[in-house]
Amino acid sequence: MQRAHTESPSILIIGTGFGGLGMAIQLKKAGYHNITLLEKASRVGGTWRDNTYPGAACDVQSHFYSYSFEPKHDWSRKFGLQSEILGYMEHCVEKYGLGEHIRFNSEVSQANFDQRLNRWNVTLTSGETLTARILITATGQLNQPACPKIQGLDHFRGRMFHSARWDHDYDLTGKKVAVIGTGASAIQFVPEVAKQANTLNLFQRSAAWVLPKPDRPFKPWEQWLFSKLPIWDRLYRYLIYWKNESRALAFTRFNGLLEIFARQARKEAQKRVTDPEKLRKIIPDYQIGCKRILISNDWYPAINQTNVNLVTDAIREVAPDGVVTADGAHYPADAIILATGFRASEFLSPITIIGRNGKNLNEAWKNGAVAFKGITVSGFPNMFMLYGPNTNLAHNSILYMLESQFRYVLDCLKALDKYPGAAMDVREDRQERFSQVVQTGLEGTVWDTGCTSWYLDENGKNTVNWPGFTFTYRFATRHVETADYQFLNPAH
Numbered sequence: 001m002q003r004a005h006t007e008s009p010s011i012l013i014i015g016t017g018f019g020g021l022g023m024a025i026q027l028k029k030a031g032y033h034n035i036t037l038l039e040k041a042s043r044v045g046g047t048w049r050d051n052t053y054p055g056a057a058c059d060v061q062s063h064f065y066s067y068s069f070e071p072k073h074d075w076s077r078k079f080g081l082q083s084e085i086l087g088y089m090e091h092c093v094e095k096y097g098l099g100e101h102i103r104f105n106s107e108v109s110q111a112n113f114d115q116r117l118n119r120w121n122v123t124l125t126s127g128e129t130l131t132a133r134i135l136i137t138a139t140g141q142l143n144q145p146a147c148p149k150i151q152g153l154d155h156f157r158g159r160m161f162h163s164a165r166w167d168h169d170y171d172l173t174g175k176k177v178a179v180i181g182t183g184a185s186a187i188q189f190v191p192e193v194a195k196q197a198n199t200l201n202l203f204q205r206s207a208a209w210v211l212p213k214p215d216r217p218f219k220p221w222e223q224w225l226f227s228k229l230p231i232w233d234r235l236y237r238y239l240i241y242w243k244n245e246s247r248a249l250a251f252t253r254f255n256g257l258l259e260i261f262a263r264q265a266r267k268e269a270q271k272r273v274t275d276p277e278k279l280r281k282i283i284p285d286y287q288i289g290c291k292r293i294l295i296s297n298d299w300y301p302a303i304n305q306t307n308v309n310l311v312t313d314a315i316r317e318v319a320p321d322g323v324v325t326a327d328g329a330h331y332p333a334d335a336i337i338l339a340t341g342f343r344a345s346e347f348l349s350p351i352t353i354i355g356r357n358g359k360n361l362n363e364a365w366k367n368g369a370v371a372f373k374g375i376t377v378s379g380f381p382n383m384f385m386l387y388g389p390n391t392n393l394a395h396n397s398i399l400y401m402l403e404s405q406f407r408y409v410l411d412c413l414k415a416l417d418k419y420p421g422a423a424m425d426v427r428e429d430r431q432e433r434f435s436q437v438v439q440t441g442l443e444g445t446v447w448d449t450g451c452t453s454w455y456l457d458e459n460g461k462n463t464v465n466w467p468g469f470t471f472t473y474r475f476a477t478r479h480v481e482t483a484d485y486q487f488l489n490p491a492h
């Protein structure tokens, strides 16, 4: 739907992952053209640009890990590989003419709201400042690699890199490799590295629940059918949606149902891991679903390889030539790969964001990130977050949540049209009430059963996950209630 009037507010979007690109497409479709996307890197893609480790792939089905408005009929597999997903994103940039709106190598360091003019001043690390009426942040939750605080890490003399910053120039063939962490990233690259390395010492602090991945290449006739019968493509997408969605209740209300999956994971491990010691260590001791459930067909076979050693003793320190565990054992290493995840609950923290009356976002969030519908934050007018607090999922595609957010932001802009020059600021009591509903909803969920995970912030508060169905989120974001907001005139 095109906008009726001609004046287009200036819009700055930070980030060119699925959030930033999809938002820009929807804005353009709605007739907003004064858009600039700021990208710190030299290429689009967010997490799919950064995570290039061998074996990188998605654990959500391809047909549902793509925009509803831009179906891709010729996915090569049921679960897309990183390169294909990145290619899809680049295709979107091309098709929707986003290239001219993107400024690469433009990392944002600060954003300040000027309430005299109702404008955001956004400063880049280069020192340049850009100004816009609307600020949309689309920096994702998984863009800041977490480096573990392990003594001696800085003094390691071999090669060391994080899984999200893979060092492709370093050949792991025949090397002694140490991998720290056994989460979603590790389970994808460890099987690949195990094929090359002489020895792979895998340091596991907590075992992961891993289910078989129902993945396979699509046959040419299936791709043909998807493209010739778009209705079948659409139906296929719906089927995936409802299959995934049906699991929400198990995560949030009836955790006992997840035991079916735990049994399946145990059975799979018993079938594939023949070394009894490794088998004992690889079965988690916490409730399935408390951390993200992982899917892989080659994880257990990799663990079973004789050159892979599963170390569960705590790491005491990193020595210049290897890793030392609490019992004093020394594991020599030519390379250390940190598969230690991301600082997910810190959200926008590397950027200093100052809102009305000098309110600092990091300060406002010192007791945990909170945003109304995961999108707007009181005191930060005309700022909209994509994939903000409590909008992550464990059971379905984040793209569905993002598309709900695109609609909501567009509706906010429509509401702003009625108040020329004004800035909309969510009322604090509405934000507080929304946050209470979310936190109450999170009580009794499987994420609340005592494990540590990236869903919880340093105070143990779940600031990451949405506690229910995605269609309830879509309903909650279907349109803007103007009563939830104050519309502020410039304070000259």
Ligand code: NAP
Binding pocket: 057, 058, 059, 060, 142, 148, 149, 150, 163, 180, 181, 182, 183, 184, 185, 186, 188, 203, 204, 205, 206, 291, 292, 315, 339, 340, 341, 342, 452, 453, 454
């Ligand atoms: P992660 O799931 O947070 O795993 C980090 C791992 O490092 C955990 O095993 C953790 O152990 C371990 N660890 C952290 N600090 C440590 C320390 N100081 N000493 C020893 N071990 C330490 O991170 P990730 O594997 O990068 O995945 C993060 C998220 O990215 C996933 O949950 C998923 O949402 C996303 N992802 C998605 C895909 C996909 O297919 N869509 C693929 C990769 C990643 P503890 O468990 O004991 O803390």
